[in-house]
Amino acid sequence: YLNFWLDEQKGKHVNINPGITEGQWNHLEKLWNQIEAQGPISKCARxxxxxxxxxxxxxxxxxxxxxxxxFIRGLCEPRMRSGVNISPSCSAFYDFTEKHYESFYKANKCIDYSVKHTDYSHHISQKCTLHNMPKTFPKC
Structure with a gap:
């Protein structure tokens, strides 16, 4: 996530709002590399x-x-497995996935769902991909 965020910020500030120069971004990249060189402090490499x-x-x-x-599923699943009354977090999970399904579906009506895992912005993992909407947006 940090990698995506940093790349997004770099794209905004270099291409759209050039308040930070390419040289300054290179300095940030150099600092990142120095932190990494000191040992495996970070769980994610740049x-x-x-x-x-x-x-x-x-x-x-x-x-x-x-x-x-x-995260929301993690709050909901223990109650579902135990057979206890469905908690508000389970309702929130359903509402959350339904809302985002509609949003992603409207924004991505034209992607070719038959082509698996080739589009950078539509596939993260087997459980997080617009190429398998039922798995990415489960009902429960």
Missing amino acids: EKDEHNISHIQERMKLVTYCIKRD
Whole structure:
């Protein structure tokens, strides 16, 4: 997530709002590399992303949705397994996935769903992909 965010910010500030120069971004990249060189402090290595900023933003929306979906699902699943009354978090999970399904579907009506996992902004993982909407936007 941090990689996507940093690439998105770089795209905005270098291409759209050039308040930060390319040299300053290179300095940020150099600092990142120095932190990494000191040891495996960070769980995620810096991966430069050369995709178009609109693709990075679309991918970030999908990643953010899936992170939030998994968190809400984690609140809901223990109650579902135990057979206890369905909690408000389960209703929230359903509402959340339904709302985002509609939003992603409207925004991506023209993608070719028969072509699996080739589009950068539409596929994160097997459980987070617009190529498998039922898995990405489960009902329960």
